[in-house]
Structures are given as structure tokens and as C-alpha cells.
Amino acid sequence: MADLHLALDRSAGGLAGQVARELRESIRSGRLAQGTRLPASRDLARDLGLSRGVVVEAYEQLVAEGFLEARVGAGTRVAAAPSQPSGAAGDGPEPAAPYYGHRPTSPDLAAFPRQAWLAAIRHVLTTMPNDAFDYGDPGGVPALREQLAPYLRRVRAADATPENLVIVTGMAQGLSLVVRVLAERAGRRVALAVEDPTSPRQLPLLARAGADLIPVPVDEEGMVAEELARTGAEAVLLTPAHQYPTGVVLSPRRRAELIAWASRTGALILEDDYDADFRFDREPVGCLQGLAPDRVVLAGSVSKSLAPGLRLGWLAAPPHIAGSVRRARGELDLGSPVIDQHVLAHLVASGGYDRHLRRMRREYRVRRDALVDALAEHLPEITVHGISAGLHLYAELPDGRQEAVAEAARTAGLSVEPVTWEGARRRPPALVIGFARLPAHRILRAVEEAAERVG
Structure with a gap:
């Protein structure tokens, strides 16, 4: 030592x-x-x-x-840093970007409901018949789909049934499989519109699955449907409940315009139900899929509500899409881990999942308030947006301050990422700042320290 x-x-x-x-x-x-x-x-x-x-x-x-x-x-x-390939520049594969780390969108992993999960594991292992340990339905074990369908109808106003649900290993796989299905049906790559700005992490996954990505700007009402109509896109990926990274909630007017566009063109809407579980200052917003289940695929997961390492998610899709994705799962990896699916089903059925979410909403609100108040006091030049829901805020800065503030905030222990826009429109520099993993008193100290560093 x-x-x-x-x-x-x-x-x-x-x-x-x-x-x-x-x-x-x-x-x-x-x-x-x-x-x-x-x-x-x-x-x-x-x-x-x-x-x-x-x-x-x-x-x-x-x-x-x-x-x-x-x-x-x-x-x-x-901790060890990500390994780098040997050899001269240009030799061998490019180094993979590390996927693990303190992201601004990360939940508090210390708050994972270990005791409730352990109790659910014990119940499942005690009651599961022997045959249930065999390969399961590649679309998801019936027990989980039967619990998720009424849950999604209740909390997200989704048009969900066990038959149109497919269990996947997280949002990334779910969206990638839908794109793969669309590309295989078309016999070519698919024109997929994405929000601008958006998360850069999912773009390579979608491109590899067969999508040509078309950025469409986001304003204070969400994606600009008028500009989407000019792209020739065959599908669109949205985060309507809490847009990443701006935090905008898709307005009722834009919802109607997007559904009308999809119905008119035959396009598909991929609805990433990002941050729908955590809302603080507004009423719940129902999902798009409940308004147009024949044109929308709803994708959700427990990555924010429980932990990303569980790799459990779901798709609520039109029957022809759900069937194709189920078949693709059977051909690719034979489905998600059976025991974990039964455990989540029991947690939902027992009310443990709801109790955990209620507790974390209260705690995350305290942490969000601490970050907003500390920024207002110590870094008043920052303007915050998108704070009514989610695990991060969108912080606009004066020109020339983005890099200095980001470095100071990281050094102080905050989780920060810069925001980049693909379009030509002039936008104020901005940062995404997460608040979920730090208790309120640490957030206050970190903002104070960051302010001292930037002067």
C-alpha cells in the first residue's frame, strides 16, 4: 500500500x-x-x-x-484507464471510447434498492418451476410482459399489451433492433431523423444498425416538425418527455404535427421515453405511443430508474414491428436473462418498483434544487433550462466560458459534458450538468469550488 x-x-x-x-x-x-x-x-x-x-x-x-x-x-x-491498442498510428482498430463513467445522466447507483431486489430474487428462486430456467421466449418472459403492460398503461398512458411488448437489453439494443428491422425490410439504409442537439453516444449504434442520420433542430417546443417534413426521413427518433440535452418537453402542437406527418408519410416514430420517470415541477406527460400506437414504437428501460448495469428494457410496438424484433432477438442472442426478468416482474407486481421511484423523485428534487441554487449564487452568469424533470440540467454560458467552466466543474467533482449542435444556427455555448449521484451538501461544495477555480 x-x-x-x-x-x-x-x-x-x-x-x-x-x-x-x-x-x-x-x-x-x-x-x-x-x-x-x-x-x-x-x-x-x-x-x-x-x-x-x-x-x-x-x-x-x-x-x-x-x-x-x-x-x-x-x-x-x-482505477485502470481504458486500454489503448499497440502499434503505430493507423495500425489496428481504433480505441473504443469508454462506456463507463460518471455521466451527467447517470442515476445514483448507491440508491439501488438492494434489499428489495434481494427479496425479489429469493421469491423468484423459491417459486420458479424448473422449466423456467431454460431458454425463455426471445421476446421476453410472459410474467414480465404481463406486469409491464398494465404498468405502462397506468403511468405512461401507453397502448401496451403483453403481445405488443418485447423485452430487450436496454434502450440501445431496442432502438438498434428497430432500425435493423426497418433497413432489412427496405433492402437499404433507412433515413432516420434525430434531434439536434442529441446524445452523441447513441448515434454510432444507430448508424451501424443501418440508419443514415438527419439532424433536425430542436427549439423551445421540441423538434421542429416543419423542418422534419422537408428531410424525406422514413423514421424519426424523439425524446418527447424530456429532450436530451435541452430538457424541453414536446408541446401538444408539435405532438399533433409529428403524428400527422407520420400518418401522412407512413413513417415510424421511435419514442425514447427518456427521463419520464423523474418529474418535479409539472404534471406527468403521456407518451406519444398512446396517441398513435400504429405509428409509434415506445422504448423504455430501468437504466435510470434502477441501474444501467441490469441491461433491461422494453419496446411497445405495432404488431408487425414487435413480431419482427422478437424474431431478430431469437436470431441474435436468444433473449434477455430469464431470472432478472422474473425479478423485475415481481418488483413491479409487489409495488416495490413504485415505492423506489417515489423515494428517488423526492431525493433527486432535493439535489436538483441544491444545484440550481448553488449555480445562481456562485456562477450567476449561467442560465439553466430543462429542470422540471430528469437527472440533469442544461446550462447556457457566455461565449468563451464553456471550456473553463467545464474543466473547473469536473475537477470539483461535478459530472459535465459540452453540448454540440450539428446545424448552422447560432446557439449559446452550453453544458449538461448532472446532479443525481451527489448528495446536496457535496453539490454545494463542488459548485463553490468550481466558481473559485474559474474566478
């Missing part, structure tokens, strides 16, 4: 933040190499003359940010 030299200013307070900052900078500078085992929290606290809780808080913060990793029996170590 490494001996550590950490410079602390005890008169300044915020000792856990100081310990985290010193360790973070040591890792970034290379003073603490990948794989280095850190002292146990009790030992480091004794060496520094601090309470153990201060060190534990600092370690937990850096684990959440991805700088450290903690494993039972192996202690706490500096």
Missing part, C-alpha cells in the same frame, strides 16, 4: 473535499499510478489526524467519479 502526502488546509473546512481533490490531482498527474492500492480508510485517517468518516467520504466520491475502484477483499485502488 502507498504512503500518501496530502496537503490539507484545516482552517478552510471541507476536509473530505480537500482529501478527494488531492487524490484526484495525484491520479491525474501520475503521482498515483493505475492499480496502486491506497491505505485503508482507517489507516489514512490516523495518518492525517482526521476522522475515518472524512476519508470514507473522499474515497466514495472518487469511486463514483471513476478515479478509484473498491472491491471486497482487494481494498481501494486507482
Whole structure:
């Protein structure tokens, strides 16, 4: 284990933040190499003359940010960076971008309902017949589809039945499979309109599945349907409940225009039900699929409500699409893990899923309020948008400040990403700032520190 030299200013307070900052900078500078085992929290606290809780808080913060990793029996170590390919430039495959990390859209993984999930596992393993452990229906086990259908009708106003639901391994696979089905039917690549701006992570998945992507601008009412009509798109991908990254809710007028466009052209709407579970200052907004089930595919998952690592999601689709996606799943990977599907079904049926969501809505609202208030006090030049729902806010900045504020915020422990627009329209520079993984008191300290760094 490494001996550590950490410079602390005890008169300044915020000792856990100081310990985290010193360790973070040591890792970034290379003073603490990948794989280095850190002292146990009790030992480091004794060496520094601090309470153990201060060190534990600092370690937990850096684990959440991805700088450290903690494993039972192996202690706490500096996390390994993504591996890079050997050889000269241009030789071999390009390095893959790391998919894991402290994203602005990440939920609080420490809040995963472990006890409720464990109880559901015990119930499932006790009651499942032996045959249920065999390969399941590639479209999803009936028990989960039978629970999800009434749940989606109740909370999302969806037109969902067990027959038009397909269980997938998360939103990414669900959307990719729909695009693949459309491309195979057409015998060519499909013209898919996407929101501008949007998440850059899903674009390569859609392109690889067979889509030619067409950016369509988003304004204060959502995607501009008028411009969509000029693209010749055969399908469109939307986040109507809480647009990523701007946070705009698709207006009733735009909803009607988009459904009319799809009905007139025969196009398909892919509805990413992004952030629909977490709303704070507005009434729930029903999904588009409930208004036009023959023209809309609703895609949802538990990645934000529970954890992305579960890789559980669903599609509510027109029968011909649902059938094709079910067949594709059988040909690609034989379906999702059976036990996890039964566990989620039991959690929904028992009310445990609803209880967890209610608890997390209350907690995320506290954290959102803390971030909004702290930005208003310490970085008043930032204008925030999109705060009525979701796990992030959209922050507009004065010209020339985006990179400085982003770096200062990351260094302070906030999760931040820049926003990029594909179109030629002039837009203020903006950042996406997440608030779900940090408790309110840490958010306040992080914003204060970021403000000090940018001056």
C-alpha cells in the first residue's frame, strides 16, 4: 500500500473535499499510478489526524467519479484507464471510447434498492418451476410482459399489451433492433431523423444498425416538425418527455404535427421515453405511443430508474414491428436473462418498483434544487433550462466560458459534458450538468469550488 502526502488546509473546512481533490490531482498527474492500492480508510485517517468518516467520504466520491475502484477483499485502488491498442498510428482498430463513467445522466447507483431486489430474487428462486430456467421466449418472459403492460398503461398512458411488448437489453439494443428491422425490410439504409442537439453516444449504434442520420433542430417546443417534413426521413427518433440535452418537453402542437406527418408519410416514430420517470415541477406527460400506437414504437428501460448495469428494457410496438424484433432477438442472442426478468416482474407486481421511484423523485428534487441554487449564487452568469424533470440540467454560458467552466466543474467533482449542435444556427455555448449521484451538501461544495477555480 502507498504512503500518501496530502496537503490539507484545516482552517478552510471541507476536509473530505480537500482529501478527494488531492487524490484526484495525484491520479491525474501520475503521482498515483493505475492499480496502486491506497491505505485503508482507517489507516489514512490516523495518518492525517482526521476522522475515518472524512476519508470514507473522499474515497466514495472518487469511486463514483471513476478515479478509484473498491472491491471486497482487494481494498481501494486507482482505477485502470481504458486500454489503448499497440502499434503505430493507423495500425489496428481504433480505441473504443469508454462506456463507463460518471455521466451527467447517470442515476445514483448507491440508491439501488438492494434489499428489495434481494427479496425479489429469493421469491423468484423459491417459486420458479424448473422449466423456467431454460431458454425463455426471445421476446421476453410472459410474467414480465404481463406486469409491464398494465404498468405502462397506468403511468405512461401507453397502448401496451403483453403481445405488443418485447423485452430487450436496454434502450440501445431496442432502438438498434428497430432500425435493423426497418433497413432489412427496405433492402437499404433507412433515413432516420434525430434531434439536434442529441446524445452523441447513441448515434454510432444507430448508424451501424443501418440508419443514415438527419439532424433536425430542436427549439423551445421540441423538434421542429416543419423542418422534419422537408428531410424525406422514413423514421424519426424523439425524446418527447424530456429532450436530451435541452430538457424541453414536446408541446401538444408539435405532438399533433409529428403524428400527422407520420400518418401522412407512413413513417415510424421511435419514442425514447427518456427521463419520464423523474418529474418535479409539472404534471406527468403521456407518451406519444398512446396517441398513435400504429405509428409509434415506445422504448423504455430501468437504466435510470434502477441501474444501467441490469441491461433491461422494453419496446411497445405495432404488431408487425414487435413480431419482427422478437424474431431478430431469437436470431441474435436468444433473449434477455430469464431470472432478472422474473425479478423485475415481481418488483413491479409487489409495488416495490413504485415505492423506489417515489423515494428517488423526492431525493433527486432535493439535489436538483441544491444545484440550481448553488449555480445562481456562485456562477450567476449561467442560465439553466430543462429542470422540471430528469437527472440533469442544461446550462447556457457566455461565449468563451464553456471550456473553463467545464474543466473547473469536473475537477470539483461535478459530472459535465459540452453540448454540440450539428446545424448552422447560432446557439449559446452550453453544458449538461448532472446532479443525481451527489448528495446536496457535496453539490454545494463542488459548485463553490468550481466558481473559485474559474474566478
